[in-house]
Amino acid sequence: MKSKKELILQQFREQFPKAAEPLVVWAPGRVNLLGEHTDYNDGFVFPMAIDVGITMAGAFNGTDQVNIYSVNFSARDSFSLQELVPSATQKWSNYIRGVCQQFALLGFELKGLDLVVEGNVPQGAGLSSSAALEVAAAVLLDALHGWEQDRVELVKLAQRAENDFVGVDCGIMDQFASMMGQENHALFLDCRSLGYDLIPLPFERQGYAVAVVNSRVQRGLVDSEYNLRREQCEGAVELLGRELSGIKSLRDVAMEHLPLVNGLPDVLAKRARHVVTENNKVLAGIKALEAGDLVQFGELLTASHLSLRDDFEVSRKELDLLVELALGVPGVLGARMTGAGFGGCIIALVPERALREFKERVFQGYKEETGLEAEIYVFKPAAGAGPIL
Ligand code: GLA
Numbered sequence: 001m002k003s004k005k006e007l008i009l010q011q012f013r014e015q016f017p018k019a020a021e022p023l024v025v026w027a028p029g030r031v032n033l034l035g036e037h038t039d040y041n042d043g044f045v046f047p048m049a050i051d052v053g054i055t056m057a058g059a060f061n062g063t064d065q066v067n068i069y070s071v072n073f074s075a076r077d078s079f080s081l082q083e084l085v086p087s088a089t090q091k092w093s094n095y096i097r098g099v100c101q102q103f104a105l106l107g108f109e110l111k112g113l114d115l116v117v118e119g120n121v122p123q124g125a126g127l128s129s130s131a132a133l134e135v136a137a138a139v140l141l142d143a144l145h146g147w148e149q150d151r152v153e154l155v156k157l158a159q160r161a162e163n164d165f166v167g168v169d170c171g172i173m174d175q176f177a178s179m180m181g182q183e184n185h186a187l188f189l190d191c192r193s194l195g196y197d198l199i200p201l202p203f204e205r206q207g208y209a210v211a212v213v214n215s216r217v218q219r220g221l222v223d224s225e226y227n228l229r230r231e232q233c234e235g236a237v238e239l240l241g242r243e244l245s246g247i248k249s250l251r252d253v254a255m256e257h258l259p260l261v262n263g264l265p266d267v268l269a270k271r272a273r274h275v276v277t278e279n280n281k282v283l284a285g286i287k288a289l290e291a292g293d294l295v296q297f298g299e300l301l302t303a304s305h306l307s308l309r310d311d312f313e314v315s316r317k318e319l320d321l322l323v324e325l326a327l328g329v330p331g332v333l334g335a336r337m338t339g340a341g342f343g344g345c346i347i348a349l350v351p352e353r354a355l356r357e358f359k360e361r362v363f364q365g366y367k368e369e370t371g372l373e374a375e376i377y378v379f380k381p382a383a384g385a386g387p388i389l
Pocket of ligand 1: 035036037038039040170171172173174339340341
């Protein structure tokens with residue numbers, strides 16, 4: 001079988017027969033294990049990079065044009081480096097245009113390029129294919145031009161491309177995980193300091209796997225509801241600041257302040273309670289993993305789901321059903337929705353010996369109730385972005 005690199009090189013030669021030998025990079029998608037809707041509250045997250053992602057090949061073309069071919073969409077796009085504006089028709093290209101613009105805004109002088117992009121992240125599943133695309137573009141442009149920027153600076157640049165150019169107000173988790181992941185590890189990230197630690201995952205050693213179940217429901221409301229949650233969190237900080245002077249975000253609200261939180265207007269109390277307890281769950285989850293206590297880790301996953309469902313209100317009935325079906329399979333230690341919510345995936349901590357039964361029961365049960373066919377994956381915790389040599 002041909003490797004990812006051979007396949008993309010072949011595509012590159014077909015699309016750009018006169019171009020120089022390209023550089024090939026890879027950036028993975030991610031699945032978040034714990035710490036949801038905490039990143040934009042300066043809190044803690046615990047995602048892992050996964051073994052599906054974006055492959056990108058690129059070479060300078062001696063012009064001031066960028067020409068891109070997307071293998072997945074069988075589509076081409078070209079734009080001038082003198083005019084970095086979003087494309088109304090080729091939306092997939094905006095992630096790359098946005099990264100170019102962010103480099104330009106920092107004063108880097110970009111040269112024209114020919115690019116080929118190919119991805120194998122399931123689309124619309126909330127597994128961060130767009131973050132992977134931005135990170136791949138950032139790594140490729142940085143390496144080709146020889147700028148050698150710090151990787152965390154590239155993560156921030158990729159996030160700004162999404163916020164300012166694509167116009168999605170996401171936090172930093174997805175780009176960070178795509179850049180900094182490591183095989184068999186998950187990433188414990190403090191979204192305030194951007195300090196991080198790679199935590200070894202004991203799942204495989206103990207005979208467990210993280211199953212990811214794609215609900216395949218369209219994530220329709222996600223943008224407007226996501227922005228609303230951000231505003232509600234800010235609103236809660238403003239009110240809590242009257243009692244807790246000096247707090248800048250919900251990260252600064254400790255578990256002992258929960259009685260104060262509970263005194264906020266109902267919706268704000270629920271939002272803030274989720275974030276405060278979720279940050280605490282990330283810390284507890286890492287302790288549990290370090291102690292090899294998967295039972296405890298699984299309980300935290302399920303508790304996180306309940307909090308996302310009842311307090312943060314970003315779940316939906318299909319995700320709740322998947323979690324319930326997953327927890328009904330003997331041996332499953334915990335399950336929760338993952339990512340922004342309103343669709344996308346759930347994760348479950350499943351004994352490897354029960355994976356077949358898990359897949360059958362969850363698929364069947366879900367189909368019977370919803371008519372939808374869930375997709376079930378078991379990803380490996382993978383390395384972050386970089387050149388494929
Ligand atoms: C999306 C965003 C992330 C994060 C999650 C929720 O994936 O891109 O920044 O906020 O939702 O945890």
